[in-house]
Amino acid sequence: MAATIIAIAVSTLYIIFTSLIAYWMRRYTNYYIRDPFVRSLFLEGIATGELCGVCFELIIIADNWGVSMYGVYLFILTIWWSLNWEDATACPYTHIEDVVNGTKSVRDAFLLIWAELVGGLAVFRYVQLLWALEIVSTHKNRAFEDCTTDLQVPVIFGAFIECVATCIYRVVSRGLSEINSKIGIIIDSFIGTTLVIAAFNYSGGYFNPALATSLKYGCLGTSFMEHVIVYWIGACAGSIASLRVYRLPFVQQYVEQYKEKT
Numbered sequence: 495m496a497a498t499i500i501a502i503a504v505s506t507l508y509i510i511f512t513s514l515i516a517y518w519m520r521r522y523t524n525y526y527i528r529d530p531f532v533r534s535l536f537l538e539g540i541a542t543g544e545l546c547g548v549c550f551e552l553i554i555i556a557d558n559w560g561v562s563m564y565g566v567y568l569f570i571l572t573i574w575w576s577l578n579w580e581d582a583t584a585c586p587y588t589h590i591e592d593v594v595n596g597t598k599s600v601r602d603a604f605l606l607i608w609a610e611l612v613g614g615l616a617v618f619r620y621v622q623l624l625w626a627l628e629i630v631s632t633h634k635n636r637a638f639e640d641c642t643t644d645l646q647v648p649v650i651f652g653a654f655i656e657c658v659a660t661c662i663y664r665v666v667s668r669g670l671s672e673i674n675s676k677i678g679i680i681i682d683s684f685i686g687t688t689l690v691i692a693a694f695n696y697s698g699g700y701f702n703p704a705l706a707t708s709l710k711y712g713c714l715g716t717s718f719m720e721h722v723i724v725y726w727i728g729a730c731a732g733s734i735a736s737l738r739v740y741r742l743p744f745v746q747q748y749v750e751q752y753k754e755k756t
Contacts, residue, residue, distance in 0.1 A: 539613030614708035643715035644698030653728030660732030
């Protein structure tokens with residue numbers, strides 16, 4: 495029992511430590527980098543690094559204390575990210591949405607996605623360093639062991655799950671942003687966490703190509719093309735579809751009703 499408490503305490507401290515590093519990196523970036531676009535590149539890289547670094551540790555929590563505990567941590571962290579990331583999203587398809595909407599150039603979107611991938615992939619070396627310390631048994635042999643895929647269903651089903659869940663989340667998130675509710679962040683975090691938990695044992699519930707690539711690209715059980723189809727094409731298709739779904743009359747009517755109440 496004592497060992498279990500110590501292990502989850504260490505995982506929690508790793509998550510807090512990673513979040514604090516990212517917090518101060520954002521502070522320094524905002525202070526020293528004056529060019530808005532260059533600053534955005536750094537902030538996207540930092541946010542994605544934080545997201546992926548923390549989610550590596552969430553894998554440890556899920557493996558040892560179950561999906562429910564994982565969900566509690568994810569819910570709290572999602573609120574933290576919403577309050578601290580400002581305009582950064584750490585998610586490639588948000589920039590694709592901007593391109594489709596005509597609010598961002600293809601060049602800018604490409605560079606922002608590139609920054610996210612750099613941040614997400616680079617952070618694994620940092621995670622390896624923490625895990626290699628093997629302070630607790632839950633980190634033993636995790637730093638250099640081969641990872642395995644989270645995809646537990648056929649590729650087409652996995653892509654469908656990532657697509658539909660991403661579409662639902664983006665519609666809800668966009669609606670909450672427009673309604674501007676005082677508890678919008680909490681509702682957004684709850685729905686996002688619920689969708690992740692629902693898909694956890696099927697596709698892994700990533701709904702974010704950069705996150706999936708950082709955590710699971712090259713893992714045993716999924717080829718390069720399968721990874722792209724499920725976690726890139728599936729999620730991005732759902733994101734783009736959400737733009738159309740959000741404009742549907744019944745969705746707009748629902749949003750307007752809640753805007754009037756608030």
